[in-house]
Amino acid sequence: MTEVLTKTTVTLADVAQTAGVSKMTVSNVINNKPGMTEKTRQRVQQAIKATGYVVNPAARALAGKRSNMIGVLTPRLNWPFVSEILHGASVTAEAAGLNLAIFTTASNAQLERERATMLRTMADGVLLVIPTEDEHSIFRDAVPVVTLGAHGQRTVQVDNHAGGRLAAQYLTGLGHCRIAHITGQHSHRPDAQEREEGFLAGLREAGVEPRPEYLQEGEFSEEGGERAAQRLLSLPEPPTAIFAANDRSAIGALRAAGAQGVRVPHDLSILGFDDIYAARVTDPPLTTIRQPLEEMGERAVQLLIDLIRSAAPPESHILFPATLVVRSSTAPPGQEASVGP
Template structure:
């Protein structure tokens, strides 16, 4: 037997049966003696044989594989994958993660490109994480997590980003801050970004604080963008005493930039984030943030997809989970 990938022919030769007999055993078909079935299965286990996903798809029109499609592997998607993995325990399904590494021919429409590469032969359905569009087709069942364009017809899972934005801003206002900066997403990016900004503006309005356009900046969730934007905010003639960053990665970058400029967090600048990824607890100081239940979002998304694959309608097609404030050490009253 060759030292490469074990084939069905290797199994047949080792078991002393035909390829057709091995195929029948693999597909649980009648016409094979029980002793032969046992022998073939022993050889399969001994040799570590696995049929390819493509071959499985051609044979059964199913792969029993769910794809989790992400633009990049970063703290949010990494946490979501933990929940997705929990959802398939005890099922016949496996997970495959497909990411472009944040690169390629442009972010808009990445989910269409990824689906076209995987659908039909490699995956039975997909969870799209932070998709930019939902008008995907091709007959593959999909569920979207934190989508760009709202609910439409595709089942979705997200968090209460509007309330989360309020919680973060209200916390800073309650501490006594009046000049509160906001680091958000580009307006045509994910739906969650504008909702968090809306929560920020709403909390300011309820406190009788008019928003200052100079303090509201678009930084994206890219670390370099965030760092440059934070420097701009902190070198204003009247800089903010607190910054609400619309995700933890940007918030942690804010702390690092402020520290490099000789500012102390939270004595000179309070910082609050959004997500509550594990990295937020390890920042210096530990980051106050708004938690969205990311792992639960991944688990629910896969459970909804499993319903679709079984021909059932999910109990809810659009799930919105609550957010909550997680106070730590990066916020304090202003001087």
């Protein structure tokens, strides 16, 4: 083999020169084409390693070939909802020999459009997680897209309405009548509205009329949940139970209760939604409505793979059931929890 090249950008021609073969032979090896002898294949692979050649996904896409890359567009990586979904997504992608290219947008519509422009040419398909705009306006059918945390042409989500209803059924079943709800952000998140609608429906089915002052926005964050709980606990007749639209705002509510000397669950029951890891290690551990986030990420990638491979998926909208996980943050009014942590 010839001497290793020192150019900044290594091309297919450089690999071919180093290996002493044609560019077509290098391309055939890279794309795993049949008809190559093992000796030739090893020679090209050694040349790739020696030159440091890296396949350019965008160039492959422009040439009409697959990049073996799935793009992910999401506001942030440090949101537990996102990180647990991406853990499941990465497991399925890696098993299929695909890479994840993750782009964050900070919930900025302009950044979202800019990142989407890159992914249209770089990725074989895209996971769109909690977008600020609808799927069509972002990608215009340029690549297959599966959406999580919002509506879209193809979605994977939990049954948010049923989850909210289940929360109301559980708390009223414990004997609570003064039940508040720390809501999410309706303007950006349809799941927040669906959970609230299910919760209010569940209250009415149990004969409990919702009180307007018991609905406080928590912004899906710990800080927002803490502020909302502070407002609720300062009411002349504070609630004996709070259902928070996600676990992060429920954790904020736990913090507010502790700061005011309100005992959980003796004085106040708190119920979350998501079942993120942190829900298991709060003090007390958090009762919550579970959505199987890692499994949702796995199914979303599998659906995307089917679309990329032009296989007709059996479902365009995959809906997971919401389930109740009872821990120690809930109890009948004036009582301690009867379950372990």
